[in-house]
Amino acid sequence: MPFRRVAVVGAGMTRFMRRALETPKELAFYATRMALDSCELTLKDIDGVILGSAPDAFDGVHRKGEYLIDGAGAFRKPVMRGYVGGGTGVWAVIQGWYHVASGLFDTVLVVCEEKMSSCYPHPQGAFNAIFDHTLERPLGTNLLWIFALEMHRYMATYGITERDIALVSVKNKRNGLDHPCSHVAGNITVDDVLQSEVMAWPVKRLDVSPTSDGAVALVMACEEKARRITHKPVWVEGIGWCLDTSYWTNRDLAYPVYVEKAARMAYKMAGIVDPRKQIDIVEPYDPFDYKELHHLEGLGFARRGEAPDLIASGVANRDGDLPVTPSGGLLGVGNPIAAAGLMKVAEIFWQLRGEAGKRQVPGKPRRGLAQAWGDLMQVGTVVVLGI
Amino acid sequence: MPLRWTVNEFRGTPLRESDIPEGRVLSVRWDPNARYAWDAGIAIGRFLQGLKEGRILGVHCPSCRRTVVPPRIVCENCFRPLTQWVPLQDTGTVQTVSVCYVNWDASRRREPEFPAVIALDGASPGCGILHILGEVTPQTVRVGLRVRALWKPPQERTGAITDICYFRPL
Amino acid sequence: MMRRVAIVGIGFTPFRPLSPEVSYRELVYESAQRAYHDAGINPREDVDSFITVAEDYEEGTAIFDEYTPDQLGAALRPVHTITADGLYAISAGYMLIQTGQCEVVVVEGHSKASNVLTPSYISALALDPIYNRPLRFHPACLAGMEMARFLVETGTVREQCLRVAVKNRRNALLNPLAPYGADLTLEEALASPPAFAPLSEVEMSRSADGAIVVVLASEEATRRLKGHPVWIRGVGWCSDSPTLETREWGEAVYAHLSARMAYRLAGIRNPAREVHLAEIDDTYAYKELMHMEALGLCRRGEAGRLVEEGATERDGLLPVNVSGGSLGMGHLGEATGLARLAEAVMHLRGDAERRQVKGAQTALVQSWRGVPSSSGAVVVLGV
Numbered sequence: 001m002p003f004r005r006v007a008v009v010g011a012g013m014t015r016f017m018r019r020a021l022e023t024p025k026e027l028a029f030y031a032t033r034m035a036l037d038s039c040e041l042t043l044k045d046i047d048g049v050i051l052g053s054a055p056d057a058f059d060g061v062h063r064k065g066e067y068l069i070d071g072a073g074a075f076r077k078p079v080m081r082g083y084v085g086g087g088t089g090v091w092a093v094i095q096g097w098y099h100v101a102s103g104l105f106d107t108v109l110v111v112c113e114e115k116m117s118s119c120y121p122h123p124q125g126a127f128n129a130i131f132d133h134t135l136e137r138p139l140g141t142n143l144l145w146i147f148a149l150e151m152h153r154y155m156a157t158y159g160i161t162e163r164d165i166a167l168v169s170v171k172n173k174r175n176g177l178d179h180p181c182s183h184v185a186g187n188i189t190v191d192d193v194l195q196s197e198v199m200a201w202p203v204k205r206l207d208v209s210p211t212s213d214g215a216v217a218l219v220m221a222c223e224e225k226a227r228r229i230t231h232k233p234v235w236v237e238g239i240g241w242c243l244d245t246s247y248w249t250n251r252d253l254a255y256p257v258y259v260e261k262a263a264r265m266a267y268k269m270a271g272i273v274d275p276r277k278q279i280d281i282v283e284p285y286d287p288f289d290y291k292e293l294h295h296l297e298g299l300g301f302a303r304r305g306e307a308p309d310l311i312a313s314g315v316a317n318r319d320g321d322l323p324v325t326p327s328g329g330l331l332g333v334g335n336p337i338a339a340a341g342l343m344k345v346a347e348i349f350w351q352l353r354g355e356a357g358k359r360q361v362p363g364k365p366r367r368g369l370a371q372a373w374g375d376l377m378q379v380g381t382v383v384v385l386g387i
Numbered sequence: 388m389p390l391r392w393t394v395n396e397f398r399g400t401p402l403r404e405s406d407i408p409e410g411r412v413l414s415v416r417w418d419p420n421a422r423y424a425w426d427a428g429i430a431i432g433r434f435l436q437g438l439k440e441g442r443i444l445g446v447h448c449p450s451c452r453r454t455v456v457p458p459r460i461v462c463e464n465c466f467r468p469l470t471q472w473v474p475l476q477d478t479g480t481v482q483t484v485s486v487c488y489v490n491w492d493a494s495r496r497r498e499p500e501f502p503a504v505i506a507l508d509g510a511s512p513g514c515g516i517l518h519i520l521g522e523v524t525p526q527t528v529r530v531g532l533r534v535r536a537l538w539k540p541p542q543e544r545t546g547a548i549t550d551i552c553y554f555r556p557l
Numbered sequence: 558m559m560r561r562v563a564i565v566g567i568g569f570t571p572f573r574p575l576s577p578e579v580s581y582r583e584l585v586y587e588s589a590q591r592a593y594h595d596a597g598i599n600p601r602e603d604v605d606s607f608i609t610v611a612e613d614y615e616e617g618t619a620i621f622d623e624y625t626p627d628q629l630g631a632a633l634r635p636v637h638t639i640t641a642d643g644l645y646a647i648s649a650g651y652m653l654i655q656t657g658q659c660e661v662v663v664v665e666g667h668s669k670a671s672n673v674l675t676p677s678y679i680s681a682l683a684l685d686p687i688y689n690r691p692l693r694f695h696p697a698c699l700a701g702m703e704m705a706r707f708l709v710e711t712g713t714v715r716e717q718c719l720r721v722a723v724k725n726r727r728n729a730l731l732n733p734l735a736p737y738g739a740d741l742t743l744e745e746a747l748a749s750p751p752a753f754a755p756l757s758e759v760e761m762s763r764s765a766d767g768a769i770v771v772v773l774a775s776e777e778a779t780r781r782l783k784g785h786p787v788w789i790r791g792v793g794w795c796s797d798s799p800t801l802e803t804r805e806w807g808e809a810v811y812a813h814l815s816a817r818m819a820y821r822l823a824g825i826r827n828p829a830r831e832v833h834l835a836e837i838d839d840t841y842a843y844k845e846l847m848h849m850e851a852l853g854l855c856r857r858g859e860a861g862r863l864v865e866e867g868a869t870e871r872d873g874l875l876p877v878n879v880s881g882g883s884l885g886m887g888h889l890g891e892a893t894g895l896a897r898l899a900e901a902v903m904h905l906r907g908d909a910e911r912r913q914v915k916g917a918q919t920a921l922v923q924s925w926r927g928v929p930s931s932s933g934a935v936v937v938l939g940v
Contacts (some may be wrong), residue, residue, distance in 0.1 A: 003657055015399035021412060022400060023687065030398040055619035060419050062614040062682035064566055065640050066930045076814060083638040085620035091637060095649075102655035103559060104792075104822075120416075122493040129619035133425050134435070135457055135548045136517050141491070145502040145517075148485030153504075156483065156530040162857070181397050200487035201525065203500075214399065243636035245463045246624045249504045249515045250455055255484060261633060269658070341616045375623040386719045415687050420678035424615035428580025428668070459627065461586050466601050468628035 003269075006100040007226035007233035008093075008385065010039030010219035011346040015181045016334030020213035024059060025071030027215040028113040031339075032073045032116045035109065035217035039229050046219075047105040049074035050114035051081040052092035057126035059118045072111040072217070084243065085130075086287065086374025088112065088145035089341015090215070090381040093370075094239045095222040095311075097383075107224045107229075113215035114336035123211040130376065132246075135216035142365035147208075150201035150253040151290045155202060157254035160293070162202055163377040166193035167311045168289035169206050172325050175318060176332020178358035181343075185332050186211050186303055193289075202340025209287045216342040217351070232353045237367070238272065238384035240265030248376040259298030259373065267300075275300045279384070280365035281351050282322065283344035285373040286329040289361075295371055296324065298380065321363040326351065341372035345383055352387045394406070433472070438547040443539055445510050447471040453511040476508035478534035479556060482515050487524045501528055505554055521553030533557040550552040559822075562654045562778045562785030564938070566596025566772030567899045571734045572887050574671065576766040581616070581669045584627040584768040586872050589665065592756025592770035593630070597783040602632030604772075605659035607631040608646040609638045609893040610666045614679045617672065629665055629770070641794075642666075642924040643769065644934035645896030647825040648792035650773045651797075660778040664771045666892030670764035671724060683929050689801060699928045701753030704843040705807050707758065709757065710807035713757055713846055715862030720748040721842040722760050724753035724870060725878050731911045734896075736765055737885050760842035765887025787905045790919070790937045791825070793818030797931035804931050809844075812851035813922060820853075823937040828853045833917040836874065838899035838925040838933065839882040846891070848923055849877065852935070876914045879904070894924030905940045 014020075014027050022030070036042060049072055053064045065081030072079075082088070082095045089112050095109040116123040127143035154160060165230050167190060176185030187207065197206035219229075226233040240262035244251065251257075263275070269292025272278045284295035292306035299323065302310055310316045316324035327333055327347035330340045348368035350356040367386040373379060402463050417511045419453035427435055430446070434457055437444040445456035450465040462469055484503035488496050506513055520528060521537065534554035544550040568582055568591025568598050570576075579587070593600055600607075609625040618624065622638035639646050643666035646815040673679060680696040702869035706715060729738030741759070749759035779786045793815035798804040801900070814935060816828070825831050835854060839845035846860035855863055863869055869877035880886055880900035889896050901920035903909040918940055 013397060014474075015397050015401065017399055017401040017408075018403065019402045020399055021402050022414055027399065032397070034396065056613045056682075057419075057619050059686070060417055060682060060687060062679055063612060063640065063926070063930065066683060066796070066926070066932060069796050069932075070803075074796060075798050076795065076810065078815070078818065079796050080794065081640045082649075083620075083622050084636075085622060088697050095637075098652045098658075101658070102652035104652055104655065122491075124491050124493050126619055128491050129613075129617070130623060130841050131517075132624075133423070134427055138547055138549050139502070139517065139519060140500075141502075141517075142487060142489065143491070144487060144489060145485055147484045148487065149502065149504055152485060152530065153483035181399075183401065197488075198486070199489050200485045200502075201745055203485070241635045241637065241798060242633060243622070243631065245627050245632040247455070247457070247463065247863070248512065249457075249517050252513055253504075258633060262635075264634065286585065305595065331770070354578045360593060375620055386505070388581070415685060415691055419682055419689060420675050421614055421617065421682070422673055422674040424711050425575050425617065425672050426580055428583045429578070430583070431580060460583055461628055461630075461632070463627035463632040464601075 004101045004103055005223040006097050007221055007234045008218050008349045009221050009226050009229045009233055010035045011349050012038055012344060013181055013216040013346060014214050016183050016214040017334055018210060018212060020115065023115050024113050024115045024201045025068060027115060027213065028068050028071035031217040032109060032111050032213035034136040034261055035219050039219050041219060043073050045107055046073060046109050048078040048099055050092050050095045050099060050108060050110045051079060052088040052338040052342065054085060054088055054114060055126050057117045057129060058114065058123055065278045068113060073109055073258060084374055084379045084381060086337055087372040087379035087381040088338040090345060090370055090372035090383050092342055093345050093383045094381060097236050097239050100116040100220055100222050106225045110220060111216060111217045112338035112342040114207050114339050116214045116336060117213050144200035144203055146377060151202050153253040154290055154294060160308055162194060164189055164308035165192045165290045165293065168257055168292045169193050169331050171285055171311060171317065172329045172331035175326055177280050179328045179333045181356030182328055182333040183212065184334055185328055202348045203288065207289045209330035209335035212336040214336035214339045215333060216339045216346055218346060222291040234352050234385050234387055235350045236383065236387045239267035240382040242380050244378045246376055248378065253377060255304055256294055256380060258378060259295055259380035261298045262382045266382040266384050279367050279369050281326060281361055281368035282324045282350060283327060283347055283370040285371055286325055286331050287335055289331060291343025294327060295373060299371060318361050326359050326361050348385045352385060430460045434458045435546040438550040439544045441541065443475045443477055443507060445473045445475045447473050455514050456507055456510050456516055479505040479507040480531055481532040481534060482506050482544050484489060484520060484528045485531055486528065491530060505534060518551060519553045522555040560655055561776040562651050562705060563774055564771055564789065564790045564902055565774045565779055565782050565784055565786050566592040567902050568592030568595055569769045569899050570767050572765040572767035573736050573888060576671060581667055582628040584669050585665055588768040588770040589629050592772050594870060596772040604661050604663050606653055607634060608649050610641060610643045610646045611638055612640050612891060615890050616684060630662060631753060640911055642891050642934055644922065644924045644925055644936050645794055647898065647936050648794055648934060651789050651792050654773060654775045660775045662773045666895040668766050668889040668892045670890055671766050677818065680928060695927045697753045700841045701756045702888035704756050704863045705844055706806040707847050708838065710856040713861040717864055718760055718842040718846065719743060720864045721839060721845045722746055725839055725882040725884040728871065728876055728879055729881025732881045735881040735886040736889055737763060738881060741754045757839060762840050762883035762888040767889050767890055767892065769892050771895060771898065785877040785906050787902045790939045791819035791823030792936050794934035799931065809847050811849035811931050811933045812848050815933055816852045819935040819937050825937065829855060832919050832921045834901060834920040835877045835921040836880060836901050837877060839878055839884050840888055840925060840927055842884065844925065845877060847866055852921065867889050868871060871914060873910065878910050879914055894922065898922045901938050905938055
């Protein structure tokens with residue numbers, strides 16, 4: 001059965017900030033308004049809204065999806081909030097895709113918002129409740145544990161060094177300097193990363209993305225509408241998602257099988273057999289620097305344990321053969337969880353349209369991939385966009 | 388119409404850390420009263436009872452021939468019910484470990500702690516649980532370290548994961 | 558070109574005030590096994606996607622979707638969670654099948670309300686943290702306020718609302734799944750103490766634990782499966798304003814708009830005539846009346862009289878909540894809509910035993926997300 005083609009036709013975002021003055025609704029409004037303005041639509045043109053937001057505990061607002069409704073332009077419209085933890089930002093686009101591809105909707109808004117700074121004493125606290133309530137939380141868990149445990153397993157399995165991994169942070173924070181929404185960009189060196197404060201070895205301060213406030217919105221439309229809205233629609237060519245078992249201590253953390261499965265689903269739909277040759281830009285999820293490497297392997301851009309070569313050789317630089325995270329990513333722009341994932345899709349949208357300003361990768365890219373990850377090292381969400 | 392994105396179009400007003408404590412920006416504080424008592428159920432209930440008795444129990448799946456821990460009543464690979472309970476050793480191998488210097492609220496710890504995934508002897512390869520290592524230093528912890536559980540004295544056990552104080556090198 | 562989508566399997570546990578012997582995972586596993594057996598499928602091979610409904614604060618776990626796959630047979634498969642009532646997930650599954658990318662989709666909802674020790678404080682967390690929460694009112698006050706406005710605007714009287722409670726608690730006596738059945742009389746209901754006046758205690762549903770799993774399939778896939786497909790003729794969902802200060806208090810706009818969407822898909826012009834059985838939200842007794850009007854089952858101000866006349870009894874012209882509703886079965890949190898959907902499927906299959914509504918061919922199922930939300934969904938089923 002042929003798919004109804006779906007395009008991204010507009011995008012907007014707020015600045016990413018450590019602590020924003022605006023309420024979550026106001027942040028969502030800024031991004032939504034900008035996305036609508038970018039394609040000269042109004043709320044009258046919107047048939048439905050998809051919301052994305054990670055744990056409710058950041059804001060201490062139960063049913064965050066209900067709370068955001070009026071800020072995100074969803075008043076008296078069909079609105080649905082989907083949810084796959086950290087993978088939510090890219091997931092929201094998949095959900096936007098199925099709304100339109102189903103034939104039930106022609107034009108939808110996809111809005112992701114996160115305000116982490118509302119959580120005291122530290123947004124980390126909201127993550128404590130992600131662990132199993134009976135077997136893990138009583139041990140005094142801490143979110144950094146899972147990243148440190150996974151990073152160490154990855155390093156130990158393939159003989160990767162902290163220095164190899166630090167290069168990702170250096171690249172992304174440098175790329176972020178060109179992003180007007182960034183709050184954590186900078187010119188740093190590998191030694192800066194290695195000498196930064198050890199948080200949960202092997203994770204150090206500069207291996208980690210910050211906690212942030214911010215929102216991102218996209219407008220998605222069916223083919224007929226998309227061609228009328230813009231002469232540069234960016235098509236959703238493939239989507240994929242996968243959730244692995246929650247028994248994470250039974251899995252080998254060295255390789256993200258679930259990302260591979262999600263990517264294979266998206267590649268099959270997009271007719272991609274060799275991602276390294278057929279995809280021009282990648283925005284893999286980079287909440288921690290090693291995660292970018294992990295995900296490049298899961299996505300099939302490098303063999304297992306070999307992603308560090310892509311970074312070290314400069315291939316992954318913005319002017320390299322395969323630009324990876326040209327936006328600056330979570331490490332270089334900021335990490336308001338769901339909004340950060342959607343920012344990656346917005347980046348591919350802007351890059352393919354040639355609208356990425358100082359971040360523009362050379363060579364007129366035609367196809368890009370955005371990916372996010374989440375939960376207990378368990379979720380992969382993948383979107384392939386093309387023009 | 389080509390769009391030009393300039394910094395002015397990206398909205399948002401960053402605050403300084405001191406703006407709220409010093410009252411330049413008003414805020415509302417709320418301490419959520421969210422309390423729960425989760426039913427442990429069949430599989431975890433029996434696992435906790437085992438811990439109280441000083442035993443670590445796993446379950447065996449005759450279909451995929453894995454022995455897994457923590458126990459569960461359904462095999463996530465085969466979707467077959469799991470009914471064969473297997474006592475496991477309280478020894479195992481560190482699959483991965485961290486040396487953690489921060490608490491959940493981002494405050495610094497005086498002494499690091501050592502969370503680890505420990506594959507237990509008697510379970511299938513790689514099947515482990517999350518726990519803490521003790522009697523180790525940042526220099527001595529490593530992937531592949533052999534460890535054994537240090538149990539609380541029987542009268543102090545409550546049927547909780549903390550009935551094991553920590554795992555220490557064999 | 559729309560595809561036809563069917564419900565080909567349902568599985569559920571009995572609904573109970575407490576369920577201490579099983580974890581939520583085990584509760585879901587029981588329902589999943591039943592649903593897969595009903596549909597004749599193996600979840601590890603035959604399902605293209607899985608959808609769960611859950612809210613973090615109702616589970617006591619942040620990013621709860623982590624814990625959804627294993628008990629459904631969904632590990633390492635496309636799974637996602639929707640933070641809404643189960644009928645939203647039915648709508649999402651319907652859309653996934655419409656895309657042509659999926660043939661079989663599984664939807665799950667569960668309630669472990671008994672494990673939540675501070676439910677009203679958690680509901681209060683859904684209020685606007687800046688404007689409303691500092692006033693520190695009980696969130697159920699909103700139901701009292703809404704009922705007061707509804708009575709004034711429509712001329713409905715309190716006794717008519719109490720009759721809803723009487724009917725639904727009595728209906729539940731015939732439902733083996735329902736824990737709150739009672740041979741209640743109107744006089745007894747009238748004596749119920751006020752809770753959030755005009756709302757009295759007997760008009761408020763109590764929570765229950767339970768799980769429901771539903772298997773959806775495309776028409777092509779139903780041909781390969783055993784059993785008796787019940788077709789999803791229409792789906793709709795909508796939200797009024799979350800802001801208490803700007804929403805409509807006397808009528809259920811969300812229900813009206815979501816029904817309009819679902820009826821359009823289903824080709825229903827006159828719901829009062831075309832619907833044979835309605836399973837609609839009755840979290841509070843007045844809500845059943847308010848929803849009947851918003852769903853177009855009667856004119857505004859007419860629902861109370863229909864209840865008085867017995868039209869909404871099982872053997873009436875328009876049976877409403879033959880299951881016993883939330884007043885009789887218990888409120889199952891986000892799983893509530895799925896419990897009602899399961900009831901409607903049983904009737905359309907002719908499997909509802911002593912509750913069977915004779916000749917039922919079209920059923921309307923509707924959910925509301927409870928205070929303080931103004932969101933809900935509608936599903937129209939047919940055979």
